[in-house]
Amino acid sequence: MSDLEVQAGLAAQSRQSGPSRRLGVAETAAGVLALFLLVSAVVPQLLAPGDPLAIDPLSAFQPPNLAHGFGTDESGRDIYSRVVHGTQYSLVIGAVATAIGLGLGILLGTLAGMLGRVVDFTVNRFLEVLFAFPGLLLALLFIVIFGPGVVTATIAVGLSTAPGYARIIRAQLITVRSQAFVEAATVLGRTRWQILLRHILPNTLAPLFVLATLGVGQAIVWAATLSYLGLGAEPPTSEWGAMLSAGRTYITSAWWMSFFPGLFIVLTAVTATVLGRSIDRRMRHA
Amino acid sequence: MAEPVAAAGHPGPGPDLPDQGTVSALARRPAALGIFARVFPRLAARLAGAVFVLWMVATITFFAVRLIPGDPAQAVLGGPGSQASPEALAAVSAQYGFDQPVIVQYFAQLGRLATGDLGRSYALNMDVGPLVLSQLGGTLLLAVLALALAWLLALALATWSTRGGKVAARVGSSLEIVAAALPHFWLATSLIVVFSIGLGVLPPISTGDVAGLVLPVLTLAVPLAGFLGQIMRESLLVALESPFVLSARARGESERGVRWVHALRHASLPAISLSGWAFGSLISGAVVVETIFARPGLGRTLLNAVTLRDVPVVIGVVMIVAVAYISMTLLTDAASRLVDPRLRLT
Numbered sequence: 287m288s289d290l291e292v293q294a295g296l297a298a299q300s301r302q303s304g305p306s307r308r309l310g311v312a313e314t315a316a317g318v319l320a321l322f323l324l325v326s327a328v329v330p331q332l333l334a335p336g337d338p339l340a341i342d343p344l345s346a347f348q349p350p351n352l353a354h355g356f357g358t359d360e361s362g363r364d365i366y367s368r369v370v371h372g373t374q375y376s377l378v379i380g381a382v383a384t385a386i387g388l389g390l391g392i393l394l395g396t397l398a399g400m401l402g403r404v405v406d407f408t409v410n411r412f413l414e415v416l417f418a419f420p421g422l423l424l425a426l427l428f429i430v431i432f433g434p435g436v437v438t439a440t441i442a443v444g445l446s447t448a449p450g451y452a453r454i455i456r457a458q459l460i461t462v463r464s465q466a467f468v469e470a471a472t473v474l475g476r477t478r479w480q481i482l483l484r485h486i487l488p489n490t491l492a493p494l495f496v497l498a499t500l501g502v503g504q505a506i507v508w509a510a511t512l513s514y515l516g517l518g519a520e521p522p523t524s525e526w527g528a529m530l531s532a533g534r535t536y537i538t539s540a541w542w543m544s545f546f547p548g549l550f551i552v553l554t555a556v557t558a559t560v561l562g563r564s565i566d567r568r569m570r571h572a
Numbered sequence: 573m574a575e576p577v578a579a580a581g582h583p584g585p586g587p588d589l590p591d592q593g594t595v596s597a598l599a600r601r602p603a604a605l606g607i608f609a610r611v612f613p614r615l616a617a618r619l620a621g622a623v624f625v626l627w628m629v630a631t632i633t634f635f636a637v638r639l640i641p642g643d644p645a646q647a648v649l650g651g652p653g654s655q656a657s658p659e660a661l662a663a664v665s666a667q668y669g670f671d672q673p674v675i676v677q678y679f680a681q682l683g684r685l686a687t688g689d690l691g692r693s694y695a696l697n698m699d700v701g702p703l704v705l706s707q708l709g710g711t712l713l714l715a716v717l718a719l720a721l722a723w724l725l726a727l728a729l730a731t732w733s734t735r736g737g738k739v740a741a742r743v744g745s746s747l748e749i750v751a752a753a754l755p756h757f758w759l760a761t762s763l764i765v766v767f768s769i770g771l772g773v774l775p776p777i778s779t780g781d782v783a784g785l786v787l788p789v790l791t792l793a794v795p796l797a798g799f800l801g802q803i804m805r806e807s808l809l810v811a812l813e814s815p816f817v818l819s820a821r822a823r824g825e826s827e828r829g830v831r832w833v834h835a836l837r838h839a840s841l842p843a844i845s846l847s848g849w850a851f852g853s854l855i856s857g858a859v860v861v862e863t864i865f866a867r868p869g870l871g872r873t874l875l876n877a878v879t880l881r882d883v884p885v886v887i888g889v890v891m892i893v894a895v896a897y898i899s900m901t902l903l904t905d906a907a908s909r910l911v912d913p914r915l916r917l918t
Contacts, residue, residue, distance in 0.1 A: 292799055292849060299806045312746065414621075415628040418894040420849070421856020426878050430886050431639050434879075507755045511860060514757045515875060530757060534864075541765045548758030555753035 288417065288450030293500045297563045316560035319553055326373035334370035338524045339363065347540050357542035359532070363522075365542060369550050372524035376554065379440050379518075379525070380506035384498055386444025387505070391451020392494075398452070399459030400482055409452070416449040422508060429517050436525075439518030443508045447501060454497060455490065462489045496566040503558025510551050526551050618905070622898045629894045630685050634678055637883045644670050647881060648694045690888040695880045700888035704870065708892060711869035714861070715854040717785065718792035719847065725797035726843065730804040731831065734812065744805060751798030756860040760791040764864075778867035788865045792857050796850055800843045811838035837911060844908050848901040855893050 326333050342362030350357045356365035398409035416424065425442035432438045462468065463486060471481050512518035513527030514534075521532040526547040533543030640647075645664040649656040656664075665671045669680055684691065690700035733744025767787060768776035778784035811817060812835050820834045858871035866872075870889055877885035909915045 288849070289853065292846065296799070296802050299803070411624070411628075415625050415632065417852075418625050418629050418897055419890065420852020420893065420897050422859060423852075423856060423874075423890060423893060426859070426874060427633065427636060427886065427890060430878050430881055430883065431636055503753070507753075511755060511757060515860065515863065517878065527757075530761065534761070537761060537764060538769055541769070544758070544761045545765070548755065548761065551755055551758060552750070552753050555755070556750055559749055559753060 288447070288453070289421070289504055290447055290450035290497070290501055291454060293504065293559070293562070294454055294497060297496060297500060297566045312560050313564045316557045316564070319557045320561060323373055323377065323554060323557065326370045327377045328374075330367075330371045330374065334364075334367040336364050336367040338368040338371035339522065340367075347536070349540075350542055356546040357540070359529075359540070359543050360536060361522075365529075365546050368524040368529060369526070369546055372526050372529060372547065373550070375436075375519060375523065375525040376506050376510065376527075376551070377502075379436065379443075379509045380502045380554075383440050383443040383447065383505040383509060384501045386441060387447035387451050387501060388494065388498055390445070390448035391455050394448070394452035395455030395459060396482075398456040399463065400478070400486075406456075409456070413449045413453055419446070422446065422511065425508065425512065426517075429512070434517040436513075436519045436523075439509055439512040443505050443512065446508070447505060451497065451501070455494070458490045458493055459486060462486050465489075492569055493566075496562050496569070499558055499562035499565060503555040503562070506558075507551060507555050618902060622902065625898060626891075626894060627682075630682060630891065631678075633887050633890055634681050637887065638674070640881070640883070644668070644883070647883065685891065690891065691884040693877075693882055693885050695877070695882040696885070700884045703885065704873070704888045704892050707868060707870045707873045710867060711855065711858050711862070711871060712896075714785070714788055714792065714858055714867070714869065715851060717789045718796065718854055718857075719850060721789055721793035722796035722800055722850070723843070725793060726800035726804050727836070729797070729801045730808050730839070731836075733805055734808050741805075745802065748798045748801040748805070751794050752802070754795045754798070756791055756795065756857045757864065759794060760787070760861055760864045763787045763791060776865070778862075778865040784865070784867075788861045788867060791861050791864075792854055795857075796854065800846065800850070803842050803846060804839050807842050808835055808839035811835040814838070841908060841912050844904055844911060847904045847907075848897065851900040852893075852897050855896070 322333075330338075340363060342358070344362065345354070345358055346360055346362040348354050348358040348362075354364050354366065356369060358364055359368070394409055394413070398406045419427065424446035425439070428442040428445055429438055432441075468481060468485050471485050476484070509518055510525070510527030510530070513520075513525050514531045516531060519525035519528045521528045529547040530544050533540065533547070536543055643661065643665075645661045645668070646656060648664050648668065649660060662671075669677055672680070681691075688701060690704065692699055693703060696703065729744050729748065733740045764776045764787065767774040774786050775784050776787075778788050812831075816838075817830055817834055820830050825833075855871065858869055859875050860871070861867070862869040862872035863875055870892065873885065874889040876882070877889065
C-alpha cells in the first residue's frame, strides 16, 4: 500500500457518495487556487512585482505588515515575493517527479497487466519488495547513493511513488482488459499491440489524469520535506521547503518565515486533492 | 494489503455475501484441529513470503549501495576529503572484505544479516545492530502512540460527523482533507510556535518525559487521522444502511449499541487494513519529527546516516524498518480476520 493508493481509494469512495454535478464551494475555491498557483508559477511578476532575492538588511525580521504582507526574512527579503516566486520550483519539481513516477508506473503496470502470468507475478513480487521501503525510505536510499540536491531529490521522489502508480495501473488494465469491447477486438483478430494501443490504453488514460493530479500534491509535499531536511533545494532558493528550513533557525522570533511557505504547501496539497477528486467524480458521471 | 482501498472500503453487503446466519455457523464449527489445518498453510505461505521480501530488500540495498561512486574504504576512513594512506586503505579493504569479489561480499553480507549482524558504522565507530536497537524503542513508542491517537481522533470525527447532519458531514470531511494534507514539518513547526513559544506550555524539545511526547505524537497523529477518518466515515455510512444494522435495530438494540458494536466494527475494517501503510508513513514521518523535536530514534539516526553517507547504518535502519513493516502487515491481516469473520471463510 502506498500513499497514492490511499489517495486514489479515497477519491474513489468520495465518488460514490457525491452525485452532485454542481460546482461546490470547495471545488470553486480549489479552482481559484489552482489558477493562482499556475499564474504564480508562470508569471510570478504579475502577482509579486518585487525581487524575491532583493536584500534589504534595514528591514530584516519585519512581522507581517502593510508593506510586507507576509513579513521579511533575516536579510530583509519579502516573504510574499519569495513564496509566489517559489511556486514554480515546487510545481516543476512536483510535475517532474510525478512524470517520472507515472512513467515508470505505466511501464511496470503495463508489463504486469499485459504480458501474462509469469511477468505479472514477477512484477508484483518486485513491487511488494519496494513497498517494504515505506514512505520516504526509498527516496532516502536513492539520495545516499547519488548525493543530495534538487535533481536527485526530484528523481528520488519520482522513484518512490512509482510502485504505487504501477499497482493502480495494473489493476486498471486488468479491469479494462476483461471488458466486452476488448473481447470483441480479440475476436476480430486484432493483434495484442493494436488492442493495447487502440482499446486498452485510451481507457486507462482518463483515470491516470486523476492519479497524476492527486500525485502532484503528494510529490510536492515529499520534495519539500526533502528540502526541509537539507537533502533537496537549498536556501536562498525560494523553494518552499528550503524556505521553511531557513526559517527554522529563527523560529522563536520570526514565525512568519516558516508559516507562510508551509501554508502554501498545504494549500497546494489540498487543491490537488479536491481537484483530483472532482475530476474523478465528473468523469465517472459523465 | 493487496487490494486497493476502494475494494477494501466497500465490502458492502451484496446478496452473495454470507449473512449473520453463516457467521454464527462458523462460530459453532467445533474442531480446533480443523482451524489449525486451515490456518497453518496460510501462515506458512505468509511467512515464506515475508522472508522472501526481506531477502530481496537486503539484495536491493546491497547492490544499490555499490553504485555509490568512490572507494568504500575511503568512506570508512572519513570520506573523500580524508588523507588516508594507501596502506590504511588496503588494511580497511581487507578488514571489511572490500577486496573480495562482489558475489562473495554479497553472500557474506547475507550470512551476517541472517545472524543479526548489521556490520559496523563508518562514522560512529560502533556496531550498527546495538545502535539501531537502542533507537528502535523511541520510534516504536512514537509510532504506536501516534497510531492510537490517530484512531481515536478519526473515530471521534467519524462518529460525530455521521450523526450531526449535513453541516457536520461537510465540516468533518473538510477537516479531514486539510488534516491529511498537512506536511509533518510544517505542522510540527506550527505546534512549536503556538504551544512552546506562544503559550509556553509544552517543551519544543522532546527530552524523554511525557510532556515532551505530546507535540511529536500530535504531529504524527493529525495527518494520519485525516486519512483514517475519511475512510471510517464513509464505511460507517455504508454500514449504517446495511441489512445487519437493520436487523440489529429490529432486535431492539439501542442506537448506541447499533453504532458502537455493529456499525463501527464493520467500519473499522478498511482502517485496520490501512494500518500497515499507516505504520510505514509514521516511520517516514518520524524522520522529520525526530529531527525537529531533537528526539533520539530511528528516523533521526537514518537522516544523520544519509547526510554522512554512513552506509551500514542506512542499511541497518532500512532492514529494521522493513522487518517492522512486514510484521505490521502480517498483524493487520490477522486483525482483519479477527474482526471480520467473513474473511476466515476464504
